[in-house]
Amino acid sequence: MSTQFGNVAFIIWRESVEALLVIGILNAWLASQREIASRGRIFLWAGVATGLLVAVGLGVIFIAFGEAISDEAQQGYQTGAVLVAAALIIQMVFWMRRHGCTLKRELETSLQDAAARSSWWTVFILALVAVAREGSETVVFLFGTLAAIQHASLAGIIVAIIVGFALALATYYVLQLGSRVLSWRVFFGVTEVMLLLLAASLLVTGVENLGALGVLPTLSGRLWDSSAILPDSGPVGGLLAALTGYRARPNLMNVLVYALYWGVIFWTLFWPRPKISMART
């Protein structure tokens, strides 16, 4: 009972934490951009609300027709969702970095142009995908757990669910607090890395799914097994796996994708570029 209590609370929290990271960081970021905050927030929270609706819809479909949906169709949907989420998160990092560097003068002038408008739709879709993907899992889990319990433990489970959601909310507020307490540069530096790690995790998951679907080869068996030191399931390992893409028993494809991803990110975001100047060359 007590382990189940912990499990239920933890799963609720973990299912929400990825979406909360994305939403929390976007919201904190928008709050720091006074001129565009209100407009951006409309897109962000409209995305969250739409995502919740989609999550409930998907959840109901999985519950009602779960056994009838082909294994491959379900996995195909999950794969698409994680890969889209990964791509959008990376795009957001680029976008935030661009607007984090240039100052508000440029933001004001670019408010009306098409690029800015398409960025708002990215915010909307990103919030939608993050919430829908994780929310549908939570809906299915909640339904199943509640349907499966014995009457005696009903109260305990409900408390566990509430605790899980409370932890999720607390995480969100820690992010908001962080954005106020820390300097913008520090906050953005830290959350940028968190977002890039999250995108890496989603990418690794997506590629693994493609492997399970037979679209991509796995290239090798388990290259090593570090599960004795740090497993990629269970409370700590599972969270680490979800937030960074850590795998205790990776195959060559896992390792290549991870290395390639960070290679590309480093190349495009962090590689110190010589200052380009036409006049000087």
Next chain:
Amino acid sequence: MAALFANRNERLATRRLLLVGLGATAAILAAATHGRAEEDPIFRIEFKDGVVTPLRLEVPAKRRFKLELHNLGQTPAEFESRELRKEKVLAPGTSSTLVIRTLDPGEYEFFDDFHLDAPPAVLVAK
């Protein structure tokens, strides 16, 4: 940071990303393989209100096989395995099939996600 060059660099970076994405897509398409239509062995797993049978199931390594899942209980069940990357919700009295393409020899835990107090079961690939 290099604020002056942010826009130009961003455009450059976006183009690079796009290129990498296109390359990756091409590689995926090139590497795409299709499942062969041979007879796959089928293994049966039963769920009954938190009880998983069998708790230890031997399956062949390095080949395609199917898992036939049955929920014989009065409550919903969800087959879930993180390492197999599979999850499947089963309403009471229903059944479903999962296709596993290939497994390396080793142990793979799975459990009923709706009955977390029950002990996990394990697939043993040999």
